[in-house]
Amino acid sequence: MSSIQYLETIKAFDGELYNLKYHQRRLDETVKNSNIILKDVLTPPLAGLFRCRVIYDGRNYEVTYHPYKKKNIKTLKLVFDDDISYSKKYYERNSIDALVRQKYSCDDILIVKNGLVTDTSIANIAFKYKNNWITPKKPLLDGTTRARLLESHKILEEDISIKDLENFTQVALMNAMIDFDIIQNENIREIIC
Template identity: 50%
Template sequence: MDNMEYFETIKCFDTEVYNLSFHEKRVTNTIGLNLNLQEYIYPPSSRLYRCKLIYNESEVLDVQYFEYTKKKINSFKIVFDDKIEYSKKYLDRSNLDTLSLKKEDKDEIIIIKNGLVSDTSIANIAIFDGTNWLTPKIPLLKGTTRARLLKEGEIIEKDIDLNMLKFSRKIALMNAMIGFDILEDYSFFS
């Protein structure tokens, strides 16, 4: 056993818990145990909450609720890091936090790993090529919204290089809280 701690960010609104089966699948893929997360999640009211469920290799350790307000993201700093690793949703995000410091005065970073677009620090990414929504074949983290949209055929996995990103018609960010958020007005900075 590895003593690592992990977490899931789960959207709760009007006492409904969203996409729980995808979160449970990721927990199973992370620790090899099937946990019924519904047993642990009891939103405190009908407001929009970000539920943070913390667990380790054998049990759920804590469940926290935070009222959620969407962060406005319009500017991206392109950062290069071939060594960053975040294939599981580790509670320790220090490597991502350190990388995020490079965003300077921009709203968010887009991480380029081994010459390809991978993710932002808080969400998976997709680009629109004029016909299809494409998401990186090798993201830093296989997000639950990304998994759902792949299963539904709404997005397609593809290697995305920096030129494809810069010349895309639109981009979208996706995570448990924002769903598939299409950005119309955005800019990239190197």
Template identity: 40%
Template sequence: MCQFIETIRIEDGKAVNLAFHNYRFNKTRRDVFECNLPVNLADYIQPGDYSGRTKCRVEYQEEVEKVEYLPYTVRPVNRLRLVTSDGLDYTYKSADRQKLDELFRQKGDADDILIVRDGIVTDTSIANIALWNGSQWETPEVPLLEGTMRASLLGKGRIVPAVIRPQDLSRYSLVRLFNAMIGFGEVEFPVENII
């Protein structure tokens, strides 16, 4: 099994945020495998062959090992359960999601979990988050995974980093979930739905 994955959204024949995926892909290869020669994921994917929203899953270690394309539908999420996992490390987008899956099983009647690590709110099991404070969208300063959509939104100034503790959630009114496959604003609900 490959150790790492990149999930790239193909939208109407175009790869979304490919530069951010290339950056994370090559950073992982450099940090984990000491591979200093950059690789361009555009050389491995064929986005023009797909219409609508398609999930392109790239598995890799030192080099790209497998590319697959899957239809994608955004899963509805309207309620999150806070779960704690101190010390959880998901710095790199690993194919091994065992720890995240174990945490997800604690969701009870919620749709997903919101992970608290070392007293700080981070991510859900599948997405980065942003919280509306009345004037701007704030995202956890230190997420579990630095997502490509998050990097894009930070670069555009649409979200700003902040330290967010569970007791701070009442300062916010709305929460948005987003990742490479879920656009900013596609999944949004009241903060009261975080239990």
């Protein structure tokens, strides 16, 4: 494989692959003229919940399957980095891993770039305001679940500043494995540490 590698993480449950068209679209946008057709190269286990990992560079790929156990995220530490960039889902995540080391006793981080909320280290995020779920307009990574929920109008995009956080009533994380997962705590001040 080339020196730059990318990653797709796809949910597989009892042999079924979830949201494959969104993963294929991101793969195709990440590496132009790729010869990788996900539906043709994936053969997930027929029983159980698995995280299918596809590491690729456009021409070559490696597929592995790992039993999945959801992380229990209840608290998020605000971390600030105006220079971070993660517009493609790179296999190497050194800049994000460095920020994760700042989480201290919290379960994960909430990354703030140029005064705006972006993502956690493992998921896109959404906040409930009145009857709407709002996701940051400028995430670090345009996740596949986020893209699907935006297309179906289940979430809306807006710029979200740190000051806006006090106006929200709930928090949800979203990624390929957990879909749209609401953190069960009505007090957002207890979630953001």
